[in-house]
Amino acid sequence: MARLVECIPNFSEGRNKEVVEKIVDAVRKTEGAKLLDYSSDASHNRSVVTFIGTPEAVEEAMVNMAEKVYENIDMRNHKGEHPRMGALDVVPFVPITGVTMEECIEIANRVGKTIGEKFNIPVYLYEKAASNKGRENLATVRKGQYEGFFEKIKDADWKPDYGPCEVNEKGGCVAIGARVPLIAYNINLDTDNVEIADKIAKVIRHLGGGLRYVKALGVKIEDRNMAQVSINVVDYQKTALYRVFEMVKMEARRYGVNVIGSEVIGLIPMGAIFQTAEYYLQFENFSTEQVLETRIWE
Template identity: 55%
Template sequence: MAKIIECVPNISEGRNHEVIEACVDTVRNTAGVTLLDYSSDASHNRSVITFMGSPEGVMNAATALAKKAAELIDLNHHQGEHPRMGAVDVIPLIPMKDVTKEETVEYSKQLAERIWNEAGIPIFLYEDSASAPHRVNLAAIRKGQFEGMAEKVKDPQWTPDFGGAAIHPTAGVTAVGCRMPLVAFNINLSTSDVSIASKIAKIIRRSSGGFDCVKALGVMLEDRNIAQVSINMTDFNRTPLYRVVEVTKAEAARWGVHVIGTEIIGLTPMRALIDSAEYYLQIEDFNADKQIIENYLL
């Protein structure tokens, strides 16, 4: 059986269409992978690219993408709402079909070494590929961002797994690792006060005592003049989307604010949406496998 891996690189460019397309073209032009989706956010100044394919194809495409991003993106001149430390900020590998998590961890290490050797970008291994417990969480690695990373990597606790105690002068550092599917989910608020979004993010995220498998921060969408709670849900089976939405609504109401919309970034597992549909529609005894007609077309 053919092994299939999904790859979802995040690049630190969401405004320059030519740069984004040049980076995406490296995936389009790589044999053995299929480009599934890409989306950009000007306020975050970030793009998310999703593709899948054979392990060899995925590693070839991700390496080519990293090289192109390092060529075209200079973080010394980058500004955006989303934290970042690299031109290619993070490259997760997700096992999809006929490949184990353990195998995907090994592929991530091979990819990390290739990017360091071919692009000269130092690499941190994270999530299931992490070399130490304090490196599992991407937010911990990224703390200090690009501007503080040159000093951070001098600390032996934070020397990159591939590369020495220095960063790429324009492309920074990149995190590479195996993880399971997540939902990138944003909640937009009826306010321009980003402090309210930050307070809500603190309430719902795991690191502050909130929901398991939820990472969140408050950001400002300058182009829309609204605040946003930007969320990564790393296991929607343990914490469903609707639960986070309902708590966000309740907390926002404390400041006279309401939710005006939500966003899903990139691709998401169907089950995550079905869970919320069941909740809001109050469907009794629903069987998604048998009662969704499109399942019979797959």
């Protein structure tokens, strides 16, 4: 069995295509790493990359990408709808085949140490790699964003795991971790009132008493003059995607608002699609063995 790790770095540039390509090329040029997907969002001013490879290749590709990020992105000039704390904002490692979560935690630590020392960037470990319980949740780590970290980092509780104890003005800070597969999922509303999207987000997310494995916030998509509920489903096997979609629709109706579409950012596990199809089509005898491509791949 091949030993494969997935890495899904998010960086703070979604408008300059030339810069995005320079950064993504770092993965393309790393032997043993395979670029699976990348997408950019101008309103969020953010790009999400997905690549896969052997543990050694993924580790090398991520450091190569970090170098291009810090060469080309200046956080002092960055504006966007999505919360962010640095040029290279978040780097999760996900075990796929033949690799344990513990090995991904080790990769997160090695990459974190390298980025901290080589690029002079404060590094915070999160999720399974977190150095303490208070740093497991990415939203907690990123709270205050880039602008707020200049004060936050002075608190002894927020001493970085690696790198300097002061914010790099150009590069900011970065969160690096290990986790199970996550689905980045956005739901669009037929209103430009971002307060409604934010109210819905507060109700559906775990911190607000909502769905256990959901993180969410309301944002405004300026180029479409539209409010959006931006969601991370951190464990789709325990909180199915269709439950998230239906709960957003239900809450939206309270405000006379409709869902007009949704989008997946990056890649989505096939199992999440199977769950959704089984629910909406009310299959009584469904099995993944009935999917043509599944049988062909066998």
